[in-house]
Amino acid sequence: MTTLSARRLALKAISCALAAASLSTLPALAxxxxxxxxxxxxxxxxxxxxxxxxxxxxxxxxxxxxxxxxxxxxxxxxxxxxxxxxxxxxxxxxxxxxxxxxxxxxxxxxxxxxxxxxRFTSKFITANPQVKELADLKGKSFAFGAPSSTSGSLMPRFFLQQAGLNPEKDFRNVAFSGAHDATVAFVAAGRAEAGVLNASVWDKLVEEKKVDTSKVRVFATTPPYFxxxxxxxxxxxxxxxxxxxxxxxxxxxxxxxxxxxxxxxxxxxxxxxxxxxxxxxxxxxxxxxxxx
CATH class of the missing domain: 3.40.190.10 (Periplasmic binding protein-like II)
Incomplete structure (x- = not known):
């Protein structure tokens, strides 16, 4: 290979490398x-x-x-x-x-x-007539949604702590249903004496008559949050x-x-x-x- 040919190949390689580098800095398309x-x-x-x-x-x-x-x-x-x-x-x-x-x-x-x-909220629900406020949850079984859920776990837990309740210490049992509609099913079936889900799903289930509100009811609502x-x-x-x-x-x-x-x-x-x-x-x- 001549010196000139080698030089041309080297320049081409450098050019390709620079082009690839510039492409990598461009915004990614779907x-x-x-x-x-x-x-x-x-x-x-x-x-x-x-x-x-x-x-x-x-x-x-x-x-x-x-x-x-x-x-x-x-x-x-x-x-x-x-x-x-x-x-x-x-x-x-x-x-x-x-x-x-x-x-x-x-x-x-x-x-x-x-x-x-x-201004989102979560609803605490129960089918137990003895549960009328958050303090009544002591000694009861309770269902959150998914562990990473904002409205089905994190924010309700935060507001429970604000009310002086530690779920792992104060509740008889803590379960995670995995989803908001599943939490309602847990409470309706007696698998948990109370639970919490987001207000939007609760309202939808009520509107679609997928929950018997004569049995399962809201007893508390969280303050609003994003x-x-x-x-x-x-x-x-x-x-x-x-x-x-x-x-x-x-x-x-x-x-x-x-x-x-x-x-x-x-x-x-x-x-x-x-x-x-x-x-x-x-x-x-x-x-x-x-x-x-």
Whole structure:
């Protein structure tokens, strides 16, 4: 090989390396023009898919991308999949967002939340006539939702502690049902004397007559806190992030198609959100010993 040929090959190699380096610094697009979406499994997978289907079609129309929703079996999988770029967009609870923020070194971006999520609450329920207030839970069996659930575990636990109750010490038994609708089933079947779930799922179950309120009743409600949001991975193309944000914000209850989507999401409308809204959730998690 001549010196000139060797020099040309070396220059070509350097050029390719520089091109690859520059590409690695560009914002990542969703793979193969597919937007990969999931949600924390706070309800049954079939219910999550039913709720998302019209929203997924709407996002396809707004972004020009194929939208694929994949249900998962646990909260941790959503966080890990967002961090490892297996997901582009995820429906997270407040605590799950905090976990995602930590796992992604602060790069995960919450873009929108339902207006209701700025003042979310949890409902304490029971079928035991002796339970009328939080103090009556002493010595009783109790069901939380999933351990990483904001509204089914973290915030109720925080407010129980504020009321002077330590679940592991003061309750006869503590169980985790895994999901909000499962908590209602636990209490209705007598598997737990009381439990807690988010207000939105409770209201939906009551409206759909999937809970007998003559037997299972609400006896306490938490103070409000920030909860759910739609979060994107931090290296997603900013142009796509903007499209997604605008798509959610443009959902209009005056539009029949949009009203149906909002209804399934239990939302009056979506509003912008940001990471600082969840500082209180992070503080509550540290206070409960769930974060260092």
């Amino acid at each position: 793979a193969d023009n597919v937007l990969r979406v999931s949600a924390i499994p706070d309800e049954a997978p079939t219910e999550l898919q039913r709720k998302f289907a019209p929203l997924g079609k709407y996002l396809e129309a707004q972004t020009g991308m194929k939208v694929v929703f994949t249900p998962v079996t646990d909260y941790a999988t959503v966080v890990e999949s967002l961090a490892t770029r297996k997901l582009d967009l995820a429906w997270l609870g407040g605590f799950t967002f905090v976990q995602a923020k930590i796992r992604t070194n602060g790069t995960a971006i919450p873009i929108v939340q339902r207006e209701e999520d700025a 909860d759910y949001n739609w979060t994107v991975r931090g290296d997603l193309d900013p142009a796509l992030v903007k499209k997604l944000t605008q798509a959610f914000l443009q959902l209009d209850p005056a539009n029949p198609e949009h009203k149906a989507i909002l209804g399934l999401q239990r939302a009056s409308k979506f509003i912008p959100t940001e990471a600082k809204n969840y500082v209180g959730i992070e503080d509550a998690a540290k206070s409960a010993g769930l974060l260092k």
